[in-house]
Amino acid sequence: MTYVHQVGSRRFAFADLKDLMAKATPPRSGDMLAGIAAATAEENVAAKMALADLPLKAFLSEAVVPYEADEVTRLIIDGHDAAAFAPVSAFTVGDFRDFLLSDAADSAALARLAPGLTPEMVAAVSKLMRNQDLILVAKKCRVVTRFRNTIGLPGTLAVRLQPNHPTDDPAGISAAMLDGLLYGCGDAVIGINPASDSLPVLDRLIKLTAEVIERFEIPTQSCILTHITSSIELMNRGAPVDLVFQSIAGTQAANSSFGIDLAVLKEGTDAARALKRGTVGQNAMYFETGQGSALSANAHHGVDQQTLEARAYGVARVFEPLLVNTVVGFIGPEYLYDGKQIIRAGLEDHFCGKLLGVPLGVDVCYTNHAEADQDDMDTLLTLLAAAGVTYIMGIPGADDVMLNYQSTSFHDALYVREVFGARRAPEFEAWLERMAITGPDGRLLPASGSHPLLGFATDHTSAGRAA
Amino acid sequence: MSPRDPWQGLARHTPARIALGRTGASLPTAEVLKFSLAHALARDAVHTPFDAAATGAAVRALGFDTLDVASAAPARDTYLRRPDLGRRLSQDSRALLAARPPEPVDLALVVADGLSSAAVHAQAVPFLAALKPWIAREGWTTSPVVVAREARVALGDEVGALLNARAVLVMIGERPGLSSPDSLGLYLTFAPKVGASDAQRNCISNVRAEGLSHEAAAFKLAWLLKEAFRRGLTGVELKDESDEALVDGRPPLRLP
Numbered sequence: 001m002t003y004v005h006q007v008g009s010r011r012f013a014f015a016d017l018k019d020l021m022a023k024a025t026p027p028r029s030g031d032m033l034a035g036i037a038a039a040t041a042e043e044n045v046a047a048k049m050a051l052a053d054l055p056l057k058a059f060l061s062e063a064v065v066p067y068e069a070d071e072v073t074r075l076i077i078d079g080h081d082a083a084a085f086a087p088v089s090a091f092t093v094g095d096f097r098d099f100l101l102s103d104a105a106d107s108a109a110l111a112r113l114a115p116g117l118t119p120e121m122v123a124a125v126s127k128l129m130r131n132q133d134l135i136l137v138a139k140k141c142r143v144v145t146r147f148r149n150t151i152g153l154p155g156t157l158a159v160r161l162q163p164n165h166p167t168d169d170p171a172g173i174s175a176a177m178l179d180g181l182l183y184g185c186g187d188a189v190i191g192i193n194p195a196s197d198s199l200p201v202l203d204r205l206i207k208l209t210a211e212v213i214e215r216f217e218i219p220t221q222s223c224i225l226t227h228i229t230s231s232i233e234l235m236n237r238g239a240p241v242d243l244v245f246q247s248i249a250g251t252q253a254a255n256s257s258f259g260i261d262l263a264v265l266k267e268g269t270d271a272a273r274a275l276k277r278g279t280v281g282q283n284a285m286y287f288e289t290g291q292g293s294a295l296s297a298n299a300h301h302g303v304d305q306q307t308l309e310a311r312a313y314g315v316a317r318v319f320e321p322l323l324v325n326t327v328v329g330f331i332g333p334e335y336l337y338d339g340k341q342i343i344r345a346g347l348e349d350h351f352c353g354k355l356l357g358v359p360l361g362v363d364v365c366y367t368n369h370a371e372a373d374q375d376d377m378d379t380l381l382t383l384l385a386a387a388g389v390t391y392i393m394g395i396p397g398a399d400d401v402m403l404n405y406q407s408t409s410f411h412d413a414l415y416v417r418e419v420f421g422a423r424r425a426p427e428f429e430a431w432l433e434r435m436a437i438t439g440p441d442g443r444l445l446p447a448s449g450s451h452p453l454l455g456f457a458t459d460h461t462s463a464g465r466a467a
Numbered sequence: 468m469s470p471r472d473p474w475q476g477l478a479r480h481t482p483a484r485i486a487l488g489r490t491g492a493s494l495p496t497a498e499v500l501k502f503s504l505a506h507a508l509a510r511d512a513v514h515t516p517f518d519a520a521a522t523g524a525a526v527r528a529l530g531f532d533t534l535d536v537a538s539a540a541p542a543r544d545t546y547l548r549r550p551d552l553g554r555r556l557s558q559d560s561r562a563l564l565a566a567r568p569p570e571p572v573d574l575a576l577v578v579a580d581g582l583s584s585a586a587v588h589a590q591a592v593p594f595l596a597a598l599k600p601w602i603a604r605e606g607w608t609t610s611p612v613v614v615a616r617e618a619r620v621a622l623g624d625e626v627g628a629l630l631n632a633r634a635v636l637v638m639i640g641e642r643p644g645l646s647s648p649d650s651l652g653l654y655l656t657f658a659p660k661v662g663a664s665d666a667q668r669n670c671i672s673n674v675r676a677e678g679l680s681h682e683a684a685a686f687k688l689a690w691l692l693k694e695a696f697r698r699g700l701t702g703v704e705l706k707d708e709s710d711e712a713l714v715d716g717r718p719p720l721r722l723p
Contacts, residue, residue, distance in 0.1 A: 179477070397487055400642075409494075414491075417492070
């Protein structure tokens, strides 16, 4: 159906729901590249006004991607919890924003509401929100997950230790891993992006991370970020897989371009859980997403990239992941042009994920052809910490030498802890203190050249190490 | 003064920035400035204007003819926002190539700025110098070297088709990383035509002194090209097994 809004003497018409959503989206290069963005600033605001008047219920009767053609749409509609939706079912999108910001929408109320919300509703309301609204509401959301530690408790912020190496060299990966642990990072996961997709290489990396976790009894989990079908094959061969990774997107066609569907995500989840490697819980999946992925796969159906990103969280939540992160600035300036667009997208993604009940972390990052720098990353990191982000990345010196982009560093994590008092996952916090890496106040102790962790480095960097 | 981390010995195992030391929670001044310099080099690699005239002159000095073309992206900021425009020739450039005599060639050669003009300035000419003997030994016919501004990889498809080439080689500046601002990428596409997918190309990346040397890259490229002609394809079905032809880790004198 067509949506119309009158601004003074001017009448703005929007062809359908996805057109209205796209035109109401804060400006970004990806929607312009797709040719679906508002043509003028006035049209952008007119679309927001029309969207504010739209009943939330409309999202249950009009799909932005056709139900018949897309299994993600079917997952969203068929899985909708009408009872959870009831308290907000009479609201317009504008009313919904007012409700979310009200005192009545406390942590418990928002947690009860999550199963009743569709990704499209959440994306729609985010388009009416300023950055401070996105921060305030996300801060109220509680999403707690568990594997070998507890992620997402109030007042905590976790860090993924990302010790990548351009040729997957075990000595190089070990060196970066120990550097991160000695900087107090790694409670979210020790997660390696391998350069290779060869199964023997992946198997060696899994065993390397499992060995360090077992030897030092670290209450954390490991993950090799390779295709889910490779992880399934490795589990079949008996490899010690903790978390199973996969990139996911918000349409069936985009997921298909990744070589996955919902069935294989379920297969991977079931296989990981069956290993029962978690000690305090079995949230066994790790998903990555990012605005623009569907457009870059030519699988966007004319839907704006932020709405499709929220749909990716709709996919994620069904599989009860330990961690989900949006790799917000990785994709490049044709999707998010500059620091302003990256910052906005990071806050939107975090808000949408949390409101849908997903444990959302953010890879606060940029590439060298985007109009962004470390100051922009500091700003986004600080805003996300204020919003209670579940976790961030920890990369030596913020420079990923395998993926060639800049993210957040071990030092950045320390900065956030200083400024916000954000603590680590409690089990990991206790381990750091036991290992004399941190003191009782959570701050790093002076570094010691004879720390036991460095013994692992010696074993794994000497010429005679076992492969 | 900030203490340095006592595990600096581990840094020899990885190019990653480990054992940086700290002052409180923060990076020491020297490390902040080192990072800023690396980022500045990478930014300059993206934004320094491509010197097509000097590149063309250096290519001609190697004994190649050259042709200057531009993509449909009129300027750098448009190029960054609109990858679709960087994949197509400007109208003038299309007319220039279309007006050439249609004699077929084995290989069309394209030098393109891509995302790092620094990479093209530093690597394109020495790489072509290393490739030239392989072209001569195999007796391949080549087009003039097309020097392309504001270009993406897929621009080569249109160039290759207009020049009636059996294959096209695009030598292009790669997206710069902090530790690799001047890395050249090589993309080889058999039977080029507009709309070819990336799955139909073979890629050799990280061509630079600290990565894959010009000589090693030239041998790999020649091996792939000969196999592409033999099998009538490039892309995912053509696996790079050139390493098996190395003699004591060095390229042989002739292709197998």
